[in-house]
Amino acid sequence: MSDKVLLDYGSGGRASQRLISDLFLEHLGNDELNRLNDAAELAMTGRLAMSTDSFVVDPIFFPGGNIGSLAVHGTVNDVAMMGAIPRHITCAYILEEGLPMDDLEQIVKAMGEAARHAGVTIVSGDTKVVPKGAVDKIFINTTGIGDIIVDPAPSGDAAKPGDAVLISGTIGDHGLTILGTREGLDFEAKVESDSASLNHLLVKLVQELPEVHVLRDPTRGGLATTLNEITTSSNVCCELVENSMPIRPEVKGGCSILGLDPLYLANEGKFLCILPQEHADKALEIMRNDPLGKDACQIGTMTDANPGKVVLETPLGGKRLLNMLEGEQLPRIC
Amino acid sequence: MSFELLEKFRDPELCRKILDKMRSELDGELRFMEVCGTHTVAIFQSGLRSLLPEEVVHLSGPGCPVCVTHESEVNAFLDLAEKDNVILATFGDLMRVPGHNSRNLKKAQADGARIKVVYSPFDTLKLAKENPDDIVVFIGVGFETTAPTIAGTMKMARQQGITNLRVLCFHKTVPTALEALLTDSMTSIDGFILPGHVSAIIGIEPYKFIAEKYGKSAVVAGFEPLDILQSLNQMIEWRNKGEAHVANNYTRIVSDTGNAKAREVMYEVFEPVDALWRGIGEIPGSGLEIRPEWDQFDAKKEFGITIEEGPALPGCKCGDILKGIKQPDQCPLFKKACTPANPVGPCMVSTEGSCAAYYKYKLD
Numbered sequence: 001m002s003d004k005v006l007l008d009y010g011s012g013g014r015a016s017q018r019l020i021s022d023l024f025l026e027h028l029g030n031d032e033l034n035r036l037n038d039a040a041e042l043a044m045t046g047r048l049a050m051s052t053d054s055f056v057v058d059p060i061f062f063p064g065g066n067i068g069s070l071a072v073h074g075t076v077n078d079v080a081m082m083g084a085i086p087r088h089i090t091c092a093y094i095l096e097e098g099l100p101m102d103d104l105e106q107i108v109k110a111m112g113e114a115a116r117h118a119g120v121t122i123v124s125g126d127t128k129v130v131p132k133g134a135v136d137k138i139f140i141n142t143t144g145i146g147d148i149i150v151d152p153a154p155s156g157d158a159a160k161p162g163d164a165v166l167i168s169g170t171i172g173d174h175g176l177t178i179l180g181t182r183e184g185l186d187f188e189a190k191v192e193s194d195s196a197s198l199n200h201l202l203v204k205l206v207q208e209l210p211e212v213h214v215l216r217d218p219t220r221g222g223l224a225t226t227l228n229e230i231t232t233s234s235n236v237c238c239e240l241v242e243n244s245m246p247i248r249p250e251v252k253g254g255c256s257i258l259g260l261d262p263l264y265l266a267n268e269g270k271f272l273c274i275l276p277q278e279h280a281d282k283a284l285e286i287m288r289n290d291p292l293g294k295d296a297c298q299i300g301t302m303t304d305a306n307p308g309k310v311v312l313e314t315p316l317g318g319k320r321l322l323n324m325l326e327g328e329q330l331p332r333i334c
Numbered sequence: 335m336s337f338e339l340l341e342k343f344r345d346p347e348l349c350r351k352i353l354d355k356m357r358s359e360l361d362g363e364l365r366f367m368e369v370c371g372t373h374t375v376a377i378f379q380s381g382l383r384s385l386l387p388e389e390v391v392h393l394s395g396p397g398c399p400v401c402v403t404h405e406s407e408v409n410a411f412l413d414l415a416e417k418d419n420v421i422l423a424t425f426g427d428l429m430r431v432p433g434h435n436s437r438n439l440k441k442a443q444a445d446g447a448r449i450k451v452v453y454s455p456f457d458t459l460k461l462a463k464e465n466p467d468d469i470v471v472f473i474g475v476g477f478e479t480t481a482p483t484i485a486g487t488m489k490m491a492r493q494q495g496i497t498n499l500r501v502l503c504f505h506k507t508v509p510t511a512l513e514a515l516l517t518d519s520m521t522s523i524d525g526f527i528l529p530g531h532v533s534a535i536i537g538i539e540p541y542k543f544i545a546e547k548y549g550k551s552a553v554v555a556g557f558e559p560l561d562i563l564q565s566l567n568q569m570i571e572w573r574n575k576g577e578a579h580v581a582n583n584y585t586r587i588v589s590d591t592g593n594a595k596a597r598e599v600m601y602e603v604f605e606p607v608d609a610l611w612r613g614i615g616e617i618p619g620s621g622l623e624i625r626p627e628w629d630q631f632d633a634k635k636e637f638g639i640t641i642e643e644g645p646a647l648p649g650c651k652c653g654d655i656l657k658g659i660k661q662p663d664q665c666p667l668f669k670k671a672c673t674p675a676n677p678v679g680p681c682m683v684s685t686e687g688s689c690a691a692y693y694k695y696k697l698d
Binding site for chain 2 (some may be wrong): 051119182256261306309311312313314315317319320321323
């Protein structure tokens with residue numbers, strides 16, 4: 001194969017076949033994908049969760065992962081937030097002509113590893129190559145499907161006054177890493193993306209605590225935006241305590257230098273768990289027993305004070321609105 | 335300054351003590367104005383605004399450079415964006431500032447205009463070198479804080495023989511605007527929290543007239559809650575004693591004499607000129623213009639741009655808000671026709687604008 005991706009590889013002809021067998025099947029292959037049919041044949045019944053996401057992150061390689069691992073983690077997490085066990089994903093690549101083949105191989109390899117770790121099989125895929133400049137290096141779409149194992153499934157409109165608001169760990173790591181890498185900023189202390197599949201922890205959580213009302217991963221727009229979505233859908237007020245937010249000192253420092261608010265930065269390996277206060281301790285115990293939830297803590301409570309709003313109590317004891325992110329603060333973060 | 339040391343300026347216990355002291359010493363209303371967008375945001379973001387005694391009235395003055403950029407200046411750079419051989423370089427905040435007919439740079443970009451958001455004016459040097467057949471125009475908006483860097487960029491461009499860089503100079507200076515506010519019969523301001531970064535360049539001398547001529551106090555303050563509270567408390571104490579002073583409370587960054595070197599570079603390239611401020615109108619000597627010796631970089635000369643007072647945006651109360659006559663939520667458009675997603679006036683566009691801060695942080 002050429003050391004660069006050529007337009008030929010998206011032609012559907014022999015060049016495409018070689019790319020599929022030598023690269024994609026090599027790293028992503030499984031019984032279903034290897035059949036190379038037009039569609040995957042799946043045996044699934046009952047209540048299913050399905051989600052799709054496109055990944056256009058710039059840069060495509062960053063400390064803590066790359067666009068390939070992120071494309072698996074993102075979709076696996078979205079499916080798992082429905083109280084579901086993710087089973088299968090599909091992936092579609094749009095490649096820019098001239099993309100180094102080594103880069104593509106690293107990305108596909110990372111996808112294979114991430115899928116195996118999450119326990120999902122990649123059952124269908126597609127590759128297109130477009131002329132230089134038509135996309136930025138590589139865009140990936142993944143779609144995931146899984147079995148919902150709780151009834152009712154957690155939902156953004158299910159938060160109730162009196163619920164505890166828990167976060168599974170530190171916030172802002174991914175967003176700051178991407179921005180820092182993109183701008184070529186060399187932070188004194190190391191920051192790294194938290195990109196990870198959360199499904200194993202989430203399955204344990206909902207199996208032991210089916211009382212969970214809401215599960216959500218605060219990706220684009222960060223914690224603030226996700227909580228605003230939830231308070232709007234559920235018509236409740238979220239009262240947060242700023243001092244209780246788990247934020248790494250290096251993320252705090254980086255944000256302070258760049259004038260960013262970590263509450264609006266994307267996370268790719270964290271989830272919000274909203275459930276009745278009486279179950280909060282148990283939920284935190286389950287989360288903290290998993291490396292991905294070791295920094296889990298309660299950050300606030302749902303009330304009926306200001307329905308649809310997120311209110312932040314600052315360290316000074318003042319209260320202010322924590323509004324949704326307007327427009328693009330950091331373009332193309334995931 | 336280390337992060338840990340900075341945390342001390344956020345100490346909740348100390349802040350509470352000063353707040354208690356303020357309450358006990360307050361004798362009537364204190365209407366204070368900050369003239370720096372970073373202070374606006376700091377006052378809201380820290381929750382300070384919700385903790386201030388009711389008698390302490392917080393006004394946001396003309397301290398956000400985007401907010402005070404005049405409509406006709408906005409229209410001028412929007413017109414430039416439409417020119418074929420021009421690449422506009424700008425700070426990101428200007429991208430959504432609306433001109434007449436709800437034009438803005440984002441829409442211009444979608445229509446094919448070449449616009450590059452830069453983090454530093456020095457980035458324009460590279461941009462100019464990479465595009466030798468085009469004219470790269472940097473939109474020079476800002477106060478004494480940014481003007482020296484842009485002057486430095488122009489000096490460097492001359493040294494490097496770059497001939498296709500221009501600056502559209504809309505710089506403004508802070509002290510002259512404060513004097514215009516103090517002479518305006520509509521305004522009612524008891525004291526100023528002076529901008530930290532601007533003062534780092536100009537020092538405190540240019541503000542002395544505030545106390546000497548107008549009998550009001552003004553304090554250069556840092557951006558942490560303790561910085562702001564201490565400065566407010568000081569102004570209350572002075573007023574109780576019937577005194578007025580101009581002081582520097584931000585000595586960890588600002589020297590009383592400012593940064594002479596930066597001023598030298600700034601005035602080597604720019605000279606004072608009358609300038610139009612949004613909502614305020616023309617203030618004599620309040621702008622900076624490119625000196626004739628540097629006119630090879632002057633975008634206004636190159637493209638024959640003149641800035642004149644034109645019709646204001648209908649309904650928008652940004653002018654009264656910038657002068658502290660109205661609060662953002664007293665504008666009929668606030669949160670209705672005017673939101674951060676669809677801003678009518680500039681105070682809603684800039685993240686440091688007072689309307690945007692009200693929208694983002696203020697609990698009803």
